[in-house]
Amino acid sequence: MxxxxxxxxxxxxxxxxxxxxxxxxxxxxxxxxxxxxxxxxxxxxxxxxxxxxxxxxxxxxxxxxxxxxxxxxxxxxxxxxxxxxxxQYLPAQLSDEEIRQIVAAAIEKTGAASPKEFGKVMGVVMPQVKGKADGNQVNAIVKELLQ
Structure with a gap:
């Protein structure tokens, strides 16, 4: 439907x-x-x-x-x-831990090693979490893991 x-x-x-x-x-x-x-x-x-x-x-x-x-x-x-x-109309939201796993996999996939490569990682992560996580939340986790 x-x-x-x-x-x-x-x-x-x-x-x-x-x-x-x-x-x-x-x-x-x-x-x-x-x-x-x-x-x-x-x-x-x-x-x-x-x-x-x-x-x-x-x-x-x-x-x-x-x-x-x-x-x-x-x-x-x-x-x-x-x-x-x-x-009520959005899919179930991902937990912080689930987002961390997706971000970690994206960092590994892109080979990002510094905060300068933030855009690369976000480009891979956002399509995967579309509608399932707040962009600001994802942004914070990517910055944290790239430090």
Whole structure:
């Protein structure tokens, strides 16, 4: 079942349950996916849908960080709720240990030995963890292991 049909089904359930927060987030996700389909001129494959979801999640995490810096707890709580809803549509997230294993394998594969080769390692790691790990988390682990 495609992500769009899942979103449509969940949107109907949210309407019936009168869950306005969930309905709003689902509509935003659906609109983002449909916009990408229009740009591409075709239906998106799973990987492209995952890219859209990851982008939506990143936007919300960035917003959360900014709201917390500005001491706007009211807005931060709203964004936390949105993040929880978006997470339902993303694949299970990798643990730090699993990310470390992937990064270590990438370092071995690329032969990277110094922080200067950070880009090489990230280029190998990111496609493997796409949608399964936060980029900032991966970034930190790569920097740590290249030290």
């Amino acid at each position: 495609s992500l769009l049909s899942t979103l449509n089904d969940d949107m109907k359930q949210a309407m019936k349950a009168k869950d306005k927060d969930k309905l709003q987030v689902i509509r935003m996700l659906k609109a983002s996916i449909q916009n990408e389909q229009i740009k591409a001129g075709r239906d998106l494959n799973e990987d492209e849908e995952l890219t859209v979801l990851s982008r939506e999640m990143k936007q919300r995490r960035d917003s959360l960080t900014e709201f917390e810096k500005a001491d706007r707890e009211d807005l931060a709580e709203k964004v936390k709720t949105e993040i929880a809803i978006v997470e």
